Amino acid sequence: MxxxxxxxxxxxxxxxxxxxxxxxxxxxxxxxxxxxxxxxxxxxxxxxxxxxxxxxxxxxxxxxxxxxxxxxxxxxxxxxxxxxxxxxxxxxxxxxxxxxxxxxxxxxxxxxxxxxxxxxxxxxxxxxxxxxxxxxxxxxxxxxxxxxxxxxxxxxxxxxxxxxxxxxxxxxxxxxxxxxxxxxxxxxxxxxxxxNKQYFELSYFNELIRREAFDMIKSSPPKTNFGEVESIKVIVDSSSGLVYYINSQIYTDHYSFATDMMDYPYSHHKFNSEQYNAGSSRYLYPITLNYFKDLDVYTFEFFSGDGATCSEVEWCYEKILQTSYIKNNLLFYSTNASWDLCKNVPTITPNEIFNNQNYQALNVAKSYGYLRKIDFEKITTESIQKHDIVLTNGVPIDIPVVAGLITTEFQTPLSHVNVLSHNRGTPNMGLRDGFQNPKLDSLLNQLVYLEVSRDSFYIRSATIEEATIFWNSIEPSNPITLEKDTYSRGLIDLEKASINDIKKIGGKAANFAELYKAFNSMNMEAPLPENYFAIPFYYYQSHLEKYGLQTFIAEMINNNDFNSNTEVKKRLLKKLQDSIINSPLDTYLLDLVTTQLLKDKRFSAYRFRSSTNAEDIEGFNGAGLYESFTGKIDDNEKPVDMAIKKVWASLWNYAAFEEREYFKINQQSCAMGILVQRTFGEEDANGVIITINPYNANPAYIINVQYNELNVVSPPPNIINDEVVIYTFSILGVEPYTLEYNSYSNVYPNSTEHVMTKEELFTLAEYVTIIKQHFFINVYKCNCSYSSYGLDIEFKVDSQVSPRKIYIKQVRPY
Structure with a gap:
């Protein structure tokens, strides 16, 4: 023309x-x-x-x-x-x-x-x-x-x-x-x-033409490791070119929608094996579309085990842009290292989301209490009561029994304070603007109702009548007297002990014995720290009686001032601890222990770890309540006898005493044993695992792991761990597990490596599976399913004996 x-x-x-x-x-x-x-x-x-x-x-x-x-x-x-x-x-x-x-x-x-x-x-x-x-x-x-x-x-x-x-x-x-x-x-x-401004029946949209459409079909996200998130499910159909924005209030999974509305004719198993795989049979792309309120951005993500290629990721991105109002506000959230290579689509990392979040749900629960704002530096000196909801500008290592906890720094899900909150059934949350939050400021020092849910929290003023009814319904009321054997003497060979020996050596040591049995039953070498044994309650009890401290304990517990005045209680407990530490250790016991330590010439430093009958047991986790100490052979700075006595004295820590009081445990029925194992010096990595998935219904293990000996459960400010979800299945069937990263360690910000390799994580997952199966069948029987059976496992990666060897350090009920 x-x-x-x-x-x-x-x-x-x-x-x-x-x-x-x-x-x-x-x-x-x-x-x-x-x-x-x-x-x-x-x-x-x-x-x-x-x-x-x-x-x-x-x-x-x-x-x-x-x-x-x-x-x-x-x-x-x-x-x-x-x-x-x-x-x-x-x-x-x-x-x-x-x-x-x-x-x-x-x-x-x-x-x-x-x-x-x-x-x-x-x-x-x-x-x-x-x-x-x-x-x-x-x-x-x-x-x-x-x-x-x-x-x-x-x-x-x-x-x-x-x-x-x-x-x-x-x-x-x-x-x-x-x-x-x-x-x-x-x-x-x-x-x-x-x-339309209102629908009475709505299954999906092919176009998401405005924000109101998103609101009509949104639901809570399928995984809940982040707060204040709204979510919908999406399927992109390459055969028709259509995008299906699914009403996620009706359809909780992609497969159900595909069979109901897209005439997908095959089984769920075939859907998973074909429509999450990069094979020729694939034509559907199941996606999750999230809106993060704090960041005001939308993200789309595939399941971490999806086999989608970068070109397929980019094509799905373009289809969402073409059919939605989101446009330049859409980012790809990669949960699999293979997608880090997708350079033609704008991305957002887990750490970027984590760092820009304001709210974090740790323990989902509800409670009544008096909202108190306490500076983190004063958390150990303030008089904190069991009906307080504490708002503090840091993450304490532990905290006395409280009705709830709000921290302005985010926590790791496996922190001691969160494990304690889980054990107590009390709400725990992070709120970065908590010290400047107008709503919280308006309720300070008042009786409030607090409810922590996965993607938000609710707080209001409350009456003493409703609070009292609640407290009476949930707080322990029946006294508990623990069983203890103070007659068995001699060091305990943990390869011959079992869970039945809690009354003799405490929960931590008895659980450790079961770790050995779990691997031994599989004809495997147990990946446990070398030269392990236990010191039974007998020697703790003998130490108290020899120096008249059992009488001191009885008089202290019956002292009215002790029971009514916090400062008196702290002072008398400290006096008892000092007496335990300053009284000479029985030389016979010291000789027994030293002889056992010298049997393995590779190690001179050993860790003496608390193991009470009020710790690491069903119904009473006790995480972080007691202390462990290092003792070295022929070392005047860290002598073995002082390590033993310090562990014994930690039974009477103020926080531990108060925790037992809350659970109505008879204080005089408690005793301290000691688990002894070689200590780790400069390990390659350390971490914690829980064997249930708190984020969604898929069976998985949650791992927090960090470089070297950096604290995982109470990391320094602004330090982030590698948090890995290890799904105990693989959709593609190529590998035994599926890895999904919720956060990356920022200790070495320029590194492209993770704290542990994929192969190491798979090995660790195999160990965890062996442990979980053994404990579920043989140790702690619960009225629960296998997938919801929770254990809290600590581990190390260490190269002193062999390069990057994985050790299981301890296990306890979660």
Whole structure:
């Protein structure tokens, strides 16, 4: 096609042409045609109504309006080449709608040309600069026809509001459709959906045309490791090109939707094996679309075991952009290291989400208590009561029995204070703006009701009547007297002990004995720290009786001032501890222990670990309540006898005493044994595992692991662990487990390595599986399913004996 036309300055539109804009209007939720919707071409008098089948057509006449100006511009468009002539030298530049330069005639000339092959059905901006001024035009190519309109004078091209269609219908949200090259529409084949303001039955949308549509189908996220998140499920269908935004309030998994609404004919197993795999049978892409309130961003993610390639990830990204209102606010959340190579899609990391979150749910629960704001530095000196809900600007290592905990620093899910909260059944949450939060400020020192849920929290003032009813219903009321054997003497060979020996050596040592049995039953070498044994209760009890401390304990516990005055209680407990430590250790016991330590010449330093009958047992976890100490052979700075006595004395730590009081444990029935094992010096890594998945229903282990000996359960401020979800299945069947990272260690921020390799994590998962199966069947019987059976396991990665050997350090009920 060839045509020549002339533009004079202030020309409005050149050419005697018509544009036809036509299509159909349908309901976004029912996909049925809509009649009597108004379609209006913005800033013109052109409008029409949709007909009974939803169809409409607008015929727009374009016209010429010239005047006499001295600058004359002649354009010609011949076979994909746009040429121009000026009556005076001028420079011509062309811009995309976002301001990017796409053509620049560097010097002033009276003529020039450019190929228009790239401009099929596209808008762009033409700017002409001459000694008579600077003039800007908007150009549109449609079906090889060129239309040019004069714009307002502008010194710089800028992003423009485009010509658009405006649609309205009663009881529907208005909608504007931009008629530009980035649109998914052809001008003569428009299929425009409108969103009803209310649906009584709604299964899905094929377009997510505005925020209200997202709100209609959103639900809580399928995994809950982040707070204040809204979520919907999505399936992208490569066979039809359609995107299905699923009503996630109705469909809790992708497979159910695929069978109900997409006529997927096969089993759930086949769906998982084919539609999460990069094979030839795949045509569906199950996705989760999340909105993070704190960041005001949307993310899309695949299941971490999905076999999607980077090109498939990028294609799904483009499909969501084309069919949703989200546009430039969409980021890819990668949960699998293989997707870190996907460079053509904007991404967000777990750490970026974590660092920008304001709310973190740790232990989901509800409670009543007095909201108290306590500076972290004073947490150990303040008088804290069991009916206090403590708001503090840090993460304490432990905290006395309280009704709830709010920290302004985020915690690890396996921190001691969270394990204690889990054991107590009290709410625990992180809130970064907690010390400046107006809602919390308005309720300080008042009796409140606090409810922590996975994606938000609720707090209000409460009455003493409702609080009292609640406290009476949940607090322990029946006294507990623990069984203890103070007659068995001699060091205990843990390879011959069992869980039945809690009454003799305490929970930690008895559980350790079961670790040996778990691996021995599989004919495997137990991955346990070398040269382990236990010191039974007998020697602790003998130490107390020898120095009259048993009598001191009885008198202390019956002292009215001790029971009514916190400061008196702390002072007398400290006096008891000092007496235990300062009284000489029985030389016979010291000789026994030293002889055993010398049996393994590889190690000179040993860890003496608390093991009471009120610790690491069902119904009383006791995480962090007692202390462990290192003793070294022939070392005056860390002598073995002092390590033993310090462990014994830790039975009477104030926090431990108060925890036992809360659970109505008879204090005089408690005793301290000691688990002894070689200590670790500069280990490669250390970590904690729980054997249940607190984030979603899929069976998994949750691992927090950190480099070297950096504290995992109470990390320093601003330090993040590797947190890995190890799903105990693999959809693709290639590997035994599926790894998903919730956060990455930031200790070495420039490193591309994880704290543990994939192979090491798989080995660790095998160890955990052996332990969980043994304890579930043989040790702690619970009225629960295997998947919900929780154990708390500590481990080390150490190279002293062999390179990066994994050791299981301890296990206890979670």
């Amino acid at each position: 060839t045509f020549i036309f002339v533009i004079a300055l202030f020309t409005f539109l050149v050419g005697q042409n018509n544009i036809s804009i036509s299509g159909t209007v349908t309901d976004a939720g029912t996909r049925k045609p809509l009649q009597n919707a108004t379609i209006h071409l913005a800033d013109t008098s052109y409008k029409t109504l949709s007909q009974s089948e939803g169809n409409f057509s607008l015929h727009v006449k374009l016209y010429s309006d010239q005047d006499s100006d001295s600058l004359i511009v002649r354009f010609s468009h011949i076979i994909d080449v746009l040429s121009w002539n000026f009556n005076t030298p001028a420079q011509l530049r062309m811009f995309a709608l976002n301001g990017d330069v796409i053509f620049n005639q560097n010097s002033a000339n009276t003529s020039g040309s450019v190929s228009t092959a790239m401009f099929k059905n596209a808008y762009f901006i033409i700017q002409i600069i001459s000694d008579k001024g600077k003039y800007t035009y908007k150009a549109l190519f449609i079906n090889n026809e060129l239309f040019i309109s004069k714009l307002k004078l502008s010194s710089n091209p800028e992003k423009l509001d485009l010509d658009s269609l405006y649609l309205q219908k009663e009881n529907y949200y208005d909608r504007t459709i931009a008629l530009d090259s980035t649109s998914m529409y052809d001008f003569d084949k428009l299929n425009i959906q409108l969103l």
